[in-house]
Amino acid sequence: MKDGDPQETVSVLKDGLFKGKGAVVSGAGTGIGRGIVTRLVGLGMDVTGLGRREEPLAETAEAVKEMPGSFRYQSCNVRDIEALEAAIEEAGETHGIDLLVNNAGGQFFAPATEISRRGWDAVIDLNLSAIFTATKAAYPYLKSRRGAVVNMSLSGVERGSMGLAHSIAARSGVLGMTRSLALEWAGDGIRLNCLGPGTVVTSGLSDEAARALLDGLLAATPMHCETSVEEVAELTAFLASPAGRLMTGQLIQIDGGAHIGAGLHMIGAA
Numbered sequence: 001m002k003d004g005d006p007q008e009t010v011s012v013l014k015d016g017l018f019k020g021k022g023a024v025v026s027g028a029g030t031g032i033g034r035g036i037v038t039r040l041v042g043l044g045m046d047v048t049g050l051g052r053r054e055e056p057l058a059e060t061a062e063a064v065k066e067m068p069g070s071f072r073y074q075s076c077n078v079r080d081i082e083a084l085e086a087a088i089e090e091a092g093e094t095h096g097i098d099l100l101v102n103n104a105g106g107q108f109f110a111p112a113t114e115i116s117r118r119g120w121d122a123v124i125d126l127n128l129s130a131i132f133t134a135t136k137a138a139y140p141y142l143k144s145r146r147g148a149v150v151n152m153s154l155s156g157v158e159r160g161s162m163g164l165a166h167s168i169a170a171r172s173g174v175l176g177m178t179r180s181l182a183l184e185w186a187g188d189g190i191r192l193n194c195l196g197p198g199t200v201v202t203s204g205l206s207d208e209a210a211r212a213l214l215d216g217l218l219a220a221t222p223m224h225c226e227t228s229v230e231e232v233a234e235l236t237a238f239l240a241s242p243a244g245r246l247m248t249g250q251l252i253q254i255d256g257g258a259h260i261g262a263g264l265h266m267i268g269a270a
């Protein structure tokens with residue numbers, strides 16, 4: 001997004017859409033998570049943000065304080081099962097859960113031969129098991145509101161990506177879980193989808209060392225463009241809106257065609 005207010009440029013949803021609705025967003029202090037919170041609160045939602053560090057969460061709170069909805073936050077390591085369950089329950093009791101966005105995640109880039117079992121377990125825990133815990137804990141609240149779940153995945157998750165064996169395995173697991181729960185909970189009116197952003201230049205991918213990597217990712221993207229935080233946020237909000245009523249069990253890739261291109265790889269072939 002180069003011109004004007006980036007959110008303004010991609011905003012298609014109507015003001016006040018989520019008045020009286022509630023959401024939980026993990027990884028809410030930075031990058032994509034902060035962008036999602038900003039859009040949801042802008043549309044009138046009451047949102048609880050989770051993340052380990054309080055400072056970025058407080059910055060998100062500052063950024064949205066004049067907006068129509070509300071934002072509260074809680075420091076929570078999503079890999080701590082009891083803390084995560086308690087945080088979801090507190091949010092559910094405070095404002096209800098019409099939308100759960102499992103966005104917290106991350107990994108390191110390494111060839112499989114350099115991933116130790118502990119490294120593998122850490123990435124699976126953060127990017128798969130924590131999502132199961134959050135989603136299961138949110139179930140009663142989602143059920144009472146006929147709510148939606150959006151799980152942040154990666155572009156190309158179905159084709160594989162060199163340097164990301166652990167993360168792709170976790171996110172493929174999330175896709176399988178998403179489709180299974182979409183079946184199990186369809187009768188409750190709960191919808192679950194995965195979003196696969198392409199390259200989003202957030203703090204995780206913005207330093208000098210990441211520049212060469214970024215150039216390679218953009219070259220491998222048929223539309224040769226980054227995905228903006230605002231585009232991911234608008235699509236997330238759409239999936240929670242009445243217009244997304246029949247959308248469930250899907251992986252929606254918002255990536256300038258990256259998933260049909262040469263592949264987004266974080267290391268070269270051996």
Ligand SMILES: CCC/C=C/C(=O)SCCNC(=O)CCNC(=O)[C@H](O)C(C)(C)COP(=O)([O-])OP(=O)([O-])OC[C@H]1O[C@@H](n2cnc3c(N)ncnc32)[C@H](O)[C@@H]1OP(=O)([O-])[O-]
Nearest residue numbers: 105106107108109110114116118119122123126198204264
């Ligand atoms: C297309 C776009 C792609 C996506 C972009 C983004 O996601 S942007 C967002 C990007 N931002 C982020 O992703 C940031 C968030 N990422 C993280 O916090 C970590 O990567 C984490 C998920 C592993 C955290 O787990 P934790 O706190 O439990 O970590 P820990 O320190 O305790 O280590 C556990 C094990 O992992 C091992 N290990 C670690 N690094 C490497 C390495 N480079 N190489 C090999 N191994 C590595 C470490 O050695 C240890 O194993 P050991 O030696 O005991 O056998």
Ligand SMILES: NC(=O)C1=CN([C@@H]2O[C@H](COP(=O)(O)OP(=O)(O)OC[C@H]3O[C@@H](n4cnc5c(N)ncnc54)[C@H](OP(=O)(O)O)[C@@H]3O)[C@@H](O)[C@H]2O)C=CC1
Nearest residue numbers: 027030031032051052053077078103104105199200202204
């Ligand atoms: N940027 C990109 O190009 C792409 C990103 N994604 C995915 O989108 C999601 C957001 O990424 P992005 O905004 O770019 O990256 P960031 O690194 O900015 O965001 C990750 C967020 O997750 C939080 N987080 C990480 N670990 C934990 C934990 N154990 N408990 C609670 N919160 C945690 C972090 O907060 P804190 O450290 O304070 O806990 C941070 O706010 C991730 O799942 C990422 O893999 C997908 C495709 C492309």
